[in-house]
Amino acid sequence: MSIIKVENLTKQFKRTKRKKGFFGAIKTLFSNEYEIKTAVHDVSFSVEKGEIVGYIGPNGAGKSTTIKTLVGILVPTSGNAEVKGIIPYQSRIENARNIGVVFGQRTQLWWDIPVVDSINLMRHMYKIQDALFEENMKIFSQVLGIDEFINTPVRQLSLGQRMRADLCVSLLHSPDILYLDEPTIGLDVVVKENIRNFIKKINKEMGTTIVLTTHDMDDIEMLCHRLIVIDKGHLMYDGDMGSLKAKYGSNERLTIITEKSDVDLKGLLALGVSEFKYNGIKADIQYETDKINAMGILEWMMQRCRVKDFSIHQVNIEEVIRKMYRELDERSKMMK
Ligand SMILES: Nc1ncnc2c1ncn2[C@@H]1O[C@H](COP(=O)(O)OP(=O)(O)OP(=O)(O)O)[C@@H](O)[C@H]1O
Ligand SMILES: [Mg+2]
Structure with missing residues (x-):
């Protein structure tokens, strides 16, 4: 059984409607015009x-x-x-x-x-x-x-x-x-x-x-x-x-160290890689985890050159939340 249960909770505040400017501020004090603010919906x-x-x-x-x-x-x-x-x-x-x-x-x-x-x-x-x-x-x-x-x-x-x-x-x-x-x-x-x-x-x-x-x-x-x-x-x-x-942080980065090679990583773009940098030894590859995973990229690379080392950088929670808040903000702007 749940220890806390919240059901269809709505909380509205009644606020005196603010009027602009100095005289407006004085008028606000005596006003009986209200606006409703829905804080929880x-x-x-x-x-x-x-x-x-x-x-x-x-x-x-x-x-x-x-x-x-x-x-x-x-x-x-x-x-x-x-x-x-x-x-x-x-x-x-x-x-x-x-x-x-x-x-x-x-x-x-x-x-x-x-x-x-x-x-x-x-x-x-x-x-x-x-x-x-x-x-x-x-x-x-x-x-x-x-x-x-x-x-x-x-x-x-x-x-x-x-x-x-x-x-x-x-x-x-x-x-x-x-x-x-x-x-x-x-x-x-x-x-x-x-x-x-x-x-x-x-x-x-x-x-x-x-x-x-x-x-x-x-x-x-x-x-x-x-x-x-x-x-x-x-x-x-x-x-x-x-x-x-998984929902907001689908971007991951993979760094692969190879023996010197001239593999063209453009081929990865069709597989879900969104960005890459490669100087012939160190490849930085960014990809969408819902399209391809690190293993898929590593296999692709190993078929084409010798891989010496690799590391995966998952997005941290800060990026996830920032992305989510930004999307929420854009969504509410669109609804206006
Ligand atoms: N007593 C109140 N009278 C009128 N409006 C209020 C009152 N308390 C909160 N609000 C309004 O309700 C909304 C929600 O406020 P709340 O304090 O719950 O936000 P919050 O998520 O805690 O924000 P924060 O992260 O800034 O602390 C805000 O728009 C706030 O201005
Ligand atoms: Mg608060």
Whole structure:
């Protein structure tokens, strides 16, 4: 049974219609003209227990809006969401016991008080048993190193320290589900790595189900087996990384080192090769994987010259996502 179920979720925001210019801005303040913005449009998906799902899409796609609905902060305009059998926006407190949430852009901690006080407040609010508390704190100090800054007021923490503190507080009650909305935004590479390892660890060791939004390709590559892609409120893709690569990343490059030869590689063009460079020793060949594979090209070459070495460069996830976002953008321009 799915731990998270989202069915035909639609969320619209009513906004005051903006008027242009300085006087327009003043008029806007008193205006009662509204426009409707559909942030999430008829989105359905479900998440199984123990999954790490990347919920991705360009700016303004509707990711945070979806997360906020699952947390219970926003009420859908239509459709519904269910998290561990609870409807989050109807039973927000009950739902809160099962979830942890970190919004990378904004802290959940009390700004003026030391981290340790936020931790203690959470401990009492969630009535966390002593044994569980001790156990979790031990893990957090080991892996997140929170001891270093536990007595520092949140406002004095660096961004990386604050994010680690936020993660700690959101996981104190060992929730089954963790929502991470841009958990690595603005962090240096070492802290990013540290946080990714931590996310992996709690998923593996505690079986925590994780839904993660991010614009960081390394987060996606290192953490998410499954991706849900949303654009302008519409669900565009739901599946594993491999199929996404096959769909948008069908370009591969093969480098072949040969003994000196004068083979004309033009013959490969008819077989699905899109581009090549060859100086008589080193051949760089780009091809569409749905037309030909590396083996096919190597066989072709070996029939014509002596191959000494070769390597295949698969496209990385960054290229795949960039290509997908570009296609989404072009598609929506065509629809206008
Ligand atoms: N409270 C609100 N009132 C009005 N419009 C809103 C509100 N919250 C979000 N929106 C609009 O809904 C759309 C989706 O916003 P959302 O924050 O969900 O996007 P996102 O995918 O999280 O983007 P980003 O990657 O930039 O964080 C945007 O056009 C945004 O302007
Ligand atoms: Mg967002």
